[in-house]
Amino acid sequence: MNYKINLLLTTFLMADFFCLAQSNDMVIEDFEPSYINQPGHEYPMVNSQGRVRTKIFAPDAKYVKLDIGGVKYDMVKDEEGMWTGVSDPQDIGFHYYQLNIDGASVPDPGAMLFFGACRWGSGIEIPSNDQVIFAVKNVPHGHVHEIRFPSKSSQKTLRAFVYTPPGYEKEISKRYPVLYLQHGYCENETSWPNQGHANFIMDNLIAEGKAKPFIVVMAYGMTNEIEFGRLRDFDILPFQSVLVNDLIPYIDSNFRTLANQENRAMAGLSMGGFETRLISLNRTDLFSYLGLFSGGVYRPGDFKEYETLKLVFISCGSKENPEWVKKAVNELKNAGYHAVSYISDGTAHEFHTWRRSLYQFAQLLFK
Amino acid sequence: MNYKINLLLTTFLMADFFCLAQSNDMVIEDFEPSYINQPGHEYPMVNSQGRVRTKIFAPDAKYVKLDIGGVKYDMVKDEEGMWTGVSDPQDIGFHYYQLNIDGASVPDPGAMLFFGACRWGSGIEIPSNDQVIFAVKNVPHGHVHEIRFPSKSSQKTLRAFVYTPPGYEKEISKRYPVLYLQHGYCENETSWPNQGHANFIMDNLIAEGKAKPFIVVMAYGMTNEIEFGRLRDFDILPFQSVLVNDLIPYIDSNFRTLANQENRAMAGLSMGGFETRLISLNRTDLFSYLGLFSGGVYRPGDFKEYETLKLVFISCGSKENPEWVKKAVNELKNAGYHAVSYISDGTAHEFHTWRRSLYQFAQLLFK
Numbered sequence: 001m002n003y004k005i006n007l008l009l010t011t012f013l014m015a016d017f018f019c020l021a022q023s024n025d026m027v028i029e030d031f032e033p034s035y036i037n038q039p040g041h042e043y044p045m046v047n048s049q050g051r052v053r054t055k056i057f058a059p060d061a062k063y064v065k066l067d068i069g070g071v072k073y074d075m076v077k078d079e080e081g082m083w084t085g086v087s088d089p090q091d092i093g094f095h096y097y098q099l100n101i102d103g104a105s106v107p108d109p110g111a112m113l114f115f116g117a118c119r120w121g122s123g124i125e126i127p128s129n130d131q132v133i134f135a136v137k138n139v140p141h142g143h144v145h146e147i148r149f150p151s152k153s154s155q156k157t158l159r160a161f162v163y164t165p166p167g168y169e170k171e172i173s174k175r176y177p178v179l180y181l182q183h184g185y186c187e188n189e190t191s192w193p194n195q196g197h198a199n200f201i202m203d204n205l206i207a208e209g210k211a212k213p214f215i216v217v218m219a220y221g222m223t224n225e226i227e228f229g230r231l232r233d234f235d236i237l238p239f240q241s242v243l244v245n246d247l248i249p250y251i252d253s254n255f256r257t258l259a260n261q262e263n264r265a266m267a268g269l270s271m272g273g274f275e276t277r278l279i280s281l282n283r284t285d286l287f288s289y290l291g292l293f294s295g296g297v298y299r300p301g302d303f304k305e306y307e308t309l310k311l312v313f314i315s316c317g318s319k320e321n322p323e324w325v326k327k328a329v330n331e332l333k334n335a336g337y338h339a340v341s342y343i344s345d346g347t348a349h350e351f352h353t354w355r356r357s358l359y360q361f362a363q364l365l366f367k
Numbered sequence: 368m369n370y371k372i373n374l375l376l377t378t379f380l381m382a383d384f385f386c387l388a389q390s391n392d393m394v395i396e397d398f399e400p401s402y403i404n405q406p407g408h409e410y411p412m413v414n415s416q417g418r419v420r421t422k423i424f425a426p427d428a429k430y431v432k433l434d435i436g437g438v439k440y441d442m443v444k445d446e447e448g449m450w451t452g453v454s455d456p457q458d459i460g461f462h463y464y465q466l467n468i469d470g471a472s473v474p475d476p477g478a479m480l481f482f483g484a485c486r487w488g489s490g491i492e493i494p495s496n497d498q499v500i501f502a503v504k505n506v507p508h509g510h511v512h513e514i515r516f517p518s519k520s521s522q523k524t525l526r527a528f529v530y531t532p533p534g535y536e537k538e539i540s541k542r543y544p545v546l547y548l549q550h551g552y553c554e555n556e557t558s559w560p561n562q563g564h565a566n567f568i569m570d571n572l573i574a575e576g577k578a579k580p581f582i583v584v585m586a587y588g589m590t591n592e593i594e595f596g597r598l599r600d601f602d603i604l605p606f607q608s609v610l611v612n613d614l615i616p617y618i619d620s621n622f623r624t625l626a627n628q629e630n631r632a633m634a635g636l637s638m639g640g641f642e643t644r645l646i647s648l649n650r651t652d653l654f655s656y657l658g659l660f661s662g663g664v665y666r667p668g669d670f671k672e673y674e675t676l677k678l679v680f681i682s683c684g685s686k687e688n689p690e691w692v693k694k695a696v697n698e699l700k701n702a703g704y705h706a707v708s709y710i711s712d713g714t715a716h717e718f719h720t721w722r723r724s725l726y727q728f729a730q731l732l733f734k
Contacts, residue, residue: 038486038487039485039486039591040485040591056471056473057470057471057472058468058469058470058471059469059470060429060430060469060470061428061468061469061470061471062427062429062469063427064471081470099473101425101428101468101469101471101473102425102426102427102428102429102468102469103424103425103426103427103428103448104423104424104425104428104431104468104473105424105476106423106466106468106471106473106474106476107473107474107476107480109472109473109474109486109488112487113474113480113487118406118407119405119406119476120405120479120480121476136515136524137524138517138524141514141515141516141524143512143513143514143529144512144513145510145511145512145513146510146511146512146513146560146566147508147510148503148508149508150505157503157504157505157508162510169621169622169623170620170621172539193513199513224406224407253537254536254537255536256536
């Protein structure tokens, strides 16, 4: 009897163990093509667990690996020379990835390309419940202008992207506030409009009456010119000169802006937040609204001589350092500042955290 | 003695042979990084012969090939696992290419990416004496607007790019003529602004006073929806509906256009010329200026009921069918039409032919 009970117990425990093992390894076969695939490509695919499946024809390769964020997954070859691989579940939102064919790291020919990690490379989107915030809906759409502005300080013609809200081209006597919105380390001026979908987030917020129509300027923050790990040595002055002496005057003279501090905001993600913090504190006469998305915090002491400040917004993903962000915002509130924290549920130091941050921040601006 | 002469002769002949072989195979070592490389990448490189040299780290690969326009060049591995390959001399201008690693066709991680051949893939530029026509100069620059317009006929929100000339944002009472400019088969709405540099060609022409300032609209011509080799079955009506019923009204209501036939032009390259020809003859009430760039010809009989026609421009590369183009234009002239031919020297069915064609055509418009 004892033996029987023991056997029963053991059987239950083993069943439990196998169940656990199964739920970790199990791959649910509900894969669908990623919505950011190249035209006509079925792969890469994503399933409901957030797993990524890639496929590539490489008949003479010894090995092929799927590499997402530095984690490499072995792919398997079939008799026709087609290699297939599946990743572990990924966080919702956007991820950079690549394939490795016999030691060569290359883009996946099936996926669309995005600038991040200092290069144009493959991107994959893990669907989320709230991706509707940047969906291309049947609402009026603003324009994203690719502009080239003369930069005296850098002796170059530089590129930036400028979102003008729906109606901008028609209501030719109206003037608009401006948000300067910076990308992160090893990204560029294409990152916010491409993988960030800043334009669609704005279109949707404006259509629902949740945000005031304003202009968004997305410029290159010169972050790629330094080595990773040497961020402490980063000199903000070259970018500050481009922004303050070249770009803001160009925008104010070529677009119908409300060209004053009350109607100007700056925000940035990651290293773009770092830049926002430095420039806003060097030049307390320029911006009234500030946002740091996974990009550090402000302390009450920072703002002693910043009387024109209207809003400080600090955010990060729940998988980053939310307590640090909340604590900083509480300190700012206790010191009498209008400070708002936002924690993106279930995301890390990735673009879905920042899309959501923009979605929240934009609703608080210029009101 | 006879023997000596024979030996001497043989030596001369052999030297001659080696010289010939050398001049065909000789690679001049004046390679420089392609100016459309990804940031921080030295390779691919181009030399004064128009040869392309690529390099990629693939330590475990059996073979790597450089593939330009379907011609494959074997690359050679060094002891560190770095593969290097050099192509034959290429025509001046822009070419799509890819690498082949153990049978996998992939983009070159060193090169920028362009949409052509129905996919985002690597591009290389062979420098030409006249690339100054699309250089980014210190002149006033227009804006390239990325727009999303509602298309009733296709039940979708579609993307297009709209070039507005320098001054457009400031001179808010001025109205402008419009050129509708189409890409080729397996390209899309990004091809003219990216590899075509339509915006810089216009900026430079306007700065020199060679072209009137006008708007350029670059939309997707729906050419990728048919199989290659089945162009005869191509139905123009879906794209014609998008252009005529959706896009032109959107442009005329959202931009400050001169919204009449007298101030409207259409042109296209390759299959975009085919589309221009079909739509212009279906709807003789829309355009006054027409351009076919490597995209077929018009015959005098085509225009019997087209009294509002002001200009027909037909072009191609000297390595295409220039006699056919010249003959067609002579027939049009003899029949009393204002027809102009242009032959691009030293180029084939490639983008440099079409950049030059736009450069010539734009100078003739709306005058």
